[in-house]
Amino acid sequence: MVTLTGHTLTLEEISAVLYKNEKVRLSPASLESVDASRRAVESIVDKGRIVYGITTGFGKFSDVLVNCDDCQELQLNLIHSHACGVGEPFPETVSRAMLLLRANTLLKGFSGVRRVVVKTLVEMLNAGIHPRIPQQGSLGASGDLVPLAHLALTLIGEGEVYYRGKIRPSLEALHAEGISPVILQAKEGLALINGTQAMTAVGVVAYLEAEQLAYQSEMIAALSMEGLRGIIDAFDEEIHIARGYREQIAVAKRMRDYLAGSQLITRQGEIRVQDAYSLRCIPQVVGATWQVLNYVREKLEIEINAATDNPLIFQQGHKVISGGNFHGQPVALAMDFLKIGMAELADFSERRIERMVNPQLSGLPPFLSPQPGLQSGAMILQYCAASLVSENKTLAHPASVDSIPSSANQEDHVSMGTIAARHAYQIINHTRQVLAIELICALQAAELQGIENMAPATGRLHRVARQITPPIVKDRVFSADIQKVAGWMQTEWRQTPLSGQHQAVDQAAI
Secondary structure, eight states: OEEEOSSOOOHHHHHHHHHHOOOEEEOHHHHHHHHHHHHHHHHHHHHTOOOTTTSBOSGGGGGSBOOGGGHHHHHHHHHHHHOOOEEEEOOHHHHHHHHHHHHHHHTTSOSOOOHHHHHHHHHHHHHTOEEOOEEEOOOSSSOSHHHHHHHHHHHTTOSEEEETTEEEEHHHHHHHTTOOOOOOOTTHHHHHHSSSHHHHHHHHHHHHHHHHHHHHHHHHHHHHHHHTTOBGGGGOHHHHHHHOOHHHHHHHHHHHHHHTTOSSOBOTTTSOSOOOHHHHTHHHHHHHHHHHHHHHHHHHHHHTTOOOSSSEEEGGGTEEEOOOTTOOHHHHHHHHHHHHHHHHHHHHHHHHHHHHHOHHHHSSSGGGOSSBTTBOTTHHHHHHHHHHHHHHHHHTSOGGGOOOOBTTTTBOOOOOHHHHHHHHHHHHHHHHHHHHHHHHHHHHHHHHHOGGGSOHHHHHHHHHHTTTSOOOSSOOOHHHHHHHHHHHHHHTOOOOTTOSSOOOOOGGGO
């Protein structure tokens, strides 16, 4: 059971909720803070004070006063008008994360909602009622207004949800679980949609998968090292300590551990004096991606516990401040950085694929073909990897450097953080497919070199992976193999996700 306080949510807890269906409960002490904040909003309404979003319009309409009798209609109109998203819906994992993160931020007690709003979010989460939210439409400043409006729709019994494997009307799913739809009161519509929970939810899911992929890329690279008779000396501890990056040092250690006992790796001068960079520089390149992941993790750990709506209520309502915590720039920059770091893993992997299929570089049969000429073998697998890598380069263009003013230039700089997060997730999926292709090629190359001489660790990977994809004994439709291997990597092959120090690797998970 994960207890939400508004201040202490961790990535480990989010992972448990998203992937293990861990239930969530609300901290009683934090609910008291929610109640105090709500009393402040009710006092503002009763006294007719002019406060943005409570007794005024929104955005450019912030100077338009709204009669207190119309506060309920104001909030409903806000949700209806802002629910204009387009495109494919977010994966259920992302909308589940959005419910969790939105509940957590409201629980901080700065937003002025009733406790029933927070409770309903958690009830939906625990019941597996996941809002169906279009991916496109957010500028990432004033928060994720559009996607969060679609989330808010489901709380009031409108819109659509995923429920028990089907797309259902929200009201139908709520009634099935005995959950009453919320009737929004003053400030509550604004509190639900003003925030960064869409970009952060996508960012968290992307990060969790990216970390797992980074570990997997190392072990797949170790298998490629054996298939290409790579030189182990480049991973010697002293050379990496001499540079000093702890992530690089850690990757080198894991590579030595993976390859311990291998009779396929070589020493300097045995076959060649130096390897190409895609083998020799694995600790340096993958270590740099770990530096990116560490940066992204730090920003996400702050953002998942952040108050990001507007206005925020302090000192029992004596201090209500309109600010800009909804601006997604910290997440946008982190996601753009994540895009580059993960795109590089794919780029790096594709170079090893090329070395394995190119007989002039590998010493292996051309394209790992069982009958070169008659059968193409892995020739077009490298084409596919190259295509994905090229597409990643386009997606890696930073979204955060763009801004289009909105709301009659009131909101004159926006983050595009949700676009950055979405593109990061696309790059991660492409990178997984490239690594799946490398694994298919590395399995074949290692077999050609002699699997009896593999290291114990890579040998275990070989045995398990061969249950997913068989050897290349005849040309076949490799699309199915790529998808099967990538799916296995995403859902079943898990290596110490969220280890914090990125040191240990759970060999039993292979």
